[in-house]
Amino acid sequence: xxxxxxxxxxxxxxxxxxxxxxxxxxxxxxxxxxxxxxxxxxxxxxxxxxxxxxxxxxxxxxxxxxxxxxxxxxxxxxxxxxxxxxxxxxxxxxxxxxxxxxxxxxxxxxxxxxxxxxxxxxxxxxxxxxxxxxxxxxxxxxxxxxxxxxxxxxxxxxxxxxxxxxxxxxxxxxxxxxxxxxxxxxxxxxxxxxxxxxxxxxxxxxxxxxxxxxxxxxxxxxxxxxxxxxxxxxxxxxxxxxxxxxxxxxxxxxxxxxxxxxxxxxxxxxxxxxxxxxxxxxxxxxxxxxxxxxxxx
Amino acid sequence: xxxxxxxxxxxxxxxxxxxxxxxxxxxxxxxxxxxxxxxxxxxxxxxxxxxxxxxxxxxxxxxxxxxxxxxxxxxxxxxxxxxxxxxxxxxxxxxxxxxxxxxxxxxxxxxxxxxxxxxxxxxxxxxxxxxxxxxxxxxxxxxxxxxxxxxxxxxxxxxxxxxxxxxxxxxxxxxxxxxxxxxxxxxxxxxxxxxxxxxxxxxxxxxxxxxxxxxxxxxxxxxx
Numbered sequence: 001x002x003x004x005x006x007x008x009x010x011x012x013x014x015x016x017x018x019x020x021x022x023x024x025x026x027x028x029x030x031x032x033x034x035x036x037x038x039x040x041x042x043x044x045x046x047x048x049x050x051x052x053x054x055x056x057x058x059x060x061x062x063x064x065x066x067x068x069x070x071x072x073x074x075x076x077x078x079x080x081x082x083x084x085x086x087x088x089x090x091x092x093x094x095x096x097x098x099x100x101x102x103x104x105x106x107x108x109x110x111x112x113x114x115x116x117x118x119x120x121x122x123x124x125x126x127x128x129x130x131x132x133x134x135x136x137x138x139x140x141x142x143x144x145x146x147x148x149x150x151x152x153x154x155x156x157x158x159x160x161x162x163x164x165x166x167x168x169x170x171x172x173x174x175x176x177x178x179x180x181x182x183x184x185x186x187x188x189x190x191x192x193x194x195x196x197x198x199x200x201x202x203x204x205x206x207x208x209x210x211x212x213x214x215x216x217x218x219x220x221x222x223x224x225x226x227x228x229x230x231x232x233x234x235x236x237x238x239x240x241x242x243x244x245x246x247x248x249x250x251x252x253x254x255x256x257x258x259x260x261x262x263x264x265x266x267x268x269x270x271x272x273x274x275x276x277x278x279x280x281x282x283x284x285x286x287x288x289x290x291x292x293x294x295x296x297x
Numbered sequence: 298x299x300x301x302x303x304x305x306x307x308x309x310x311x312x313x314x315x316x317x318x319x320x321x322x323x324x325x326x327x328x329x330x331x332x333x334x335x336x337x338x339x340x341x342x343x344x345x346x347x348x349x350x351x352x353x354x355x356x357x358x359x360x361x362x363x364x365x366x367x368x369x370x371x372x373x374x375x376x377x378x379x380x381x382x383x384x385x386x387x388x389x390x391x392x393x394x395x396x397x398x399x400x401x402x403x404x405x406x407x408x409x410x411x412x413x414x415x416x417x418x419x420x421x422x423x424x425x426x427x428x429x430x431x432x433x434x435x436x437x438x439x440x441x442x443x444x445x446x447x448x449x450x451x452x453x454x455x456x457x458x459x460x461x462x463x464x465x466x467x468x469x470x471x472x473x474x475x476x477x478x479x480x481x482x483x484x485x486x487x488x489x490x491x492x493x494x495x496x497x498x499x500x501x502x503x504x505x506x507x508x509x510x511x512x513x514x515x516x517x518x519x520x521x
Contacts, residue, residue, distance in 0.1 A: 070358070075341035075496045082333070089326070100305040102323045102514060109506040110330055113499060120495040123344040132491055135502065145513055152517060159305070 016096050017088075021227070024091045028226030029054035031233070031257045035193055038261035057222040065215025070123030079121055080213060080220040083114045087227035094231055094238075098161040101148055104235060108144070111228065116200065118221070119209025130200045130208035133272050137190075137199055137279075144187050146287045150180045151239055154294065164242040174240040179293070181240045183286035185256075186279060188232055192260040196267040197275045233257070310450070311387075317450040318387040323514070327384040327507055334503060335377030338496040339370065346493045361494050368409045373500045376402040380504040384511060389447040392515065393437045393472075399504045400426040400476040406501060410492045422478050429475025436469030440519065453518045466519050473512045477505040 033050040040047025067076065090107040093099045116134030119127030152158055154177055155166040167173055174181045190197035201208035210221055230253070237244055237252045244252065270278065305322035345360040361369070376399055383395035404426060407419040441447050443462040444455055492498070 070345040070347055072341050072344035072495045075337055075499075076344070078337050078341075082337075086330075093322075093326075100321075100323050102510065103305070103326050106323065106327055106330070106507070106510055109510055110503075113503050113506060117495055117499040117502075120498060121344055123346050123493075125346070125348060128346060128491070131495075131498070145509065149513060149517065 013096075017092055020091050020095050021088055024087075024095070024227040024230040025057075025223060026054065026226075027253070028228070028230035029057055031253055032193065032226060032229055034254065035257050035261045035264075038258050039194065039265040042262060042265035053222070053226065057219060057226065060214075060219035060222060061216050063215045063218075065217060068122050068124070068212050071212070072121045072123075076118075076121040077217065079114055079118045080217045080224075083111065083118065083224045084220045084227075086110045086114065087224050087231060090231045091227060094160065094234055098164070098238075099159065101151070101158045101160055101163070101235075101239070104160075104231075105145060105148055116209055118213065119200075119211070122212035124212045126205045126207075126211045127209050130205050130211075133202075133205075134200045134209070136272055136276055137197070144184070146283070147180045147183050147187075150177055150287065150290050150294070160238060163239060167242045172241050176297075177240075177290050177293070179286040179289040183283050183290075184236055184240065186282050186286075188236055188256065189260050189263060190279065191228070191232055192257075192264060194264045194269075195260070196264065196270050197279060198269060199272045199275045202269050229257075316388045316448045318385065319450055320385060324385050327511065328381050331377055331381045331384060331503065331507060334499065335374060335381065338373050338377065338500055341496045342366075343494045343496065359493050365409050365411070366494075369406050369494055369497045372402045372405045372409070373497045376406065376500045376504050380500075380507055383508060387449050389437055389440060389449060389452070389515070392449075392511070393433055393469075396433065396473055396476050396508055397430060399508060400429075400478075403478070403501050403504065406494075406497050407492070410494070412492065415492050425475050425478065429472045431472070432468040433472025433476055436465050436467075436472055439465030439468065449515060449518055458520050463520060466516055470512065470516060473508060477508050479505055479509055 030050060030053075032053040033048070036052065037047045037050050067073070086107050090104060093103045093107070112134065116131040119134070120131035121127070148158075151163065151173065154173065155163050157163060157166070163173075170176070186197075189195055192198075201210070205211070210218065213221055233253045233256055234249065236256070237249055241248075241252060269275075308320045308322065308325065310320075311318040343361040343366060345358050348357045348359060350357055379395045379398045379402065383392050383399070386392050386395065404419055404423045407415060407422070410416070410419075437447070439461060440452070443459055443465055444452055446452060
């Protein structure tokens with residue numbers, strides 16, 4: 001009997017994971033398609049259909065794959081598969097189990113490393129330059145950990161389910177730690193396509209770390225992009241605006257995607273030094289201000 | 298602060314005297330991830346960088362020679378194992394020792410490269426790492442003096458944070474930042490990333506970021 005219930009629980013959990021990963025991929029793809037559409041309309045272009053990113057992702061899985069002679073094998077192949085696996089882990093820790101926020105940030109750290117090393121592993125100078133820029137940009141993302149510490153100091157927990165419970169009693173954190181919310185939003189902006197902070201994928205580097213990945217390897221990269229966009233938006237909405245209904249999440253994700261698209265459409269890509277200093281300056285003001293507000297309150 | 302509020306539910310403990318090793322989903326994830334990467338690095342060869350020659354149509358290929366490859370791979374594996382150890386240890390002194398070891402092997406991974414600019418970067422990183430060992434070990438010693446234990450499990454049960462403990466934690470944080478070469482010290486490390494040897498570069502950066510995440514957990518355990 002126990003074994004039967006146990007196996008049923010495992011089956012439910014597996015189904016939950018599969019459904020959530022599929023939602024993350026499909027909805028993330030659509031959101032990235034919407035992002036391109038909004039940018040195009042602002043720039044007075046018709047733009048591609050909203051499902052274009054989704055179609056591209058599928059297309060690459062059926063294209064011929066070639067491997068550069070200069071690549072670090074099997075590292076070059078393993079790294080993109082791992083990139084995909086870590087975002088599946090993020091979906092499990094986030095939307096499925098609502099576990100520890102620290103694991104999500106462990107995932108984010110891995111994502112940063114995998115992202116830039118997928119560039120350097122090919123031997124291409126464009127990938128290598130993207131890798132070097134990613135190392136610099138990681139310095140600008142360290143304040144992200146400070147945002148998590150602020151959320152922890154405010155709520156007393158790192159557990160996502162408990163953070164949601166805290167907000168249902170005390171109100172959304174966006175009102176109590178607004179500056180930390182802005183710092184997190186800047187991080188989302190930096191991760192959005194064609195962002196002013198997207199120095200690792202600047203057009204002077206062709207496609208940055210993705211330049212030398214073809215066929216199913218590019219498919220894995222695009223799959224990961226879709227899931228990462230979905231998860232980052234989910235984490236933002238859950239940490240700062242919870243509790244939200246399904247419609248709330250849907251509207252929230254669409255609105256944030258549209259806002260980032262508008263900003264990106266009217267802003268050029270910064271040079272690496274300006275990009276990092278802008279992010280660090282916003283982070284210092286945001287984190288210092290948040291701590292000050294918490295001390296006063 | 299309760300360990301489970303940071304890393305998730307407690308999966309198990311190993312009591313060794315007053316040092317209690319503990320495992321949560323957070324530690325398990327970090328430990329598993331670093332081991333997977335260490336294995337991939339151990340079995341991978343390095344890439345060959347293709348560089349254009351200025352003023353002509355030819356190109357130059359820069360690769361890692363065999364003796365350099367062997368030395369850097371060995372150090373990368375040691376770095377991976379040390380980081381894995383730092384992810385699951387429940388003892389602050391062991392954690393500090395692992396961090397010091399990671400700093401040393403990171404310098405070794407880079408100083409095996411025979412390029413002046415890279416050796417220069419390794420030299421500067423070495424200076425920062427050496428200087429940072431004082432606040433790192435000093436911070437650990439002060440935490441021991443303030444609390445009477447180095448067990449993270451026991452430290453997390455202490456209800457009040459004294460000023461001395463707060464100061465010791467700041468020293469400990471500065472020591473880790475310098476030893477792993479993160480901001481504001483990262484400029485000394487950036488030059489290292491231009492060299493060939495992508496798998497080894499990965500372990501340098503991976504160990505730094507994972508140590509920082511674990512350090513945040515430890516600092517929150519001590520002061521929150």
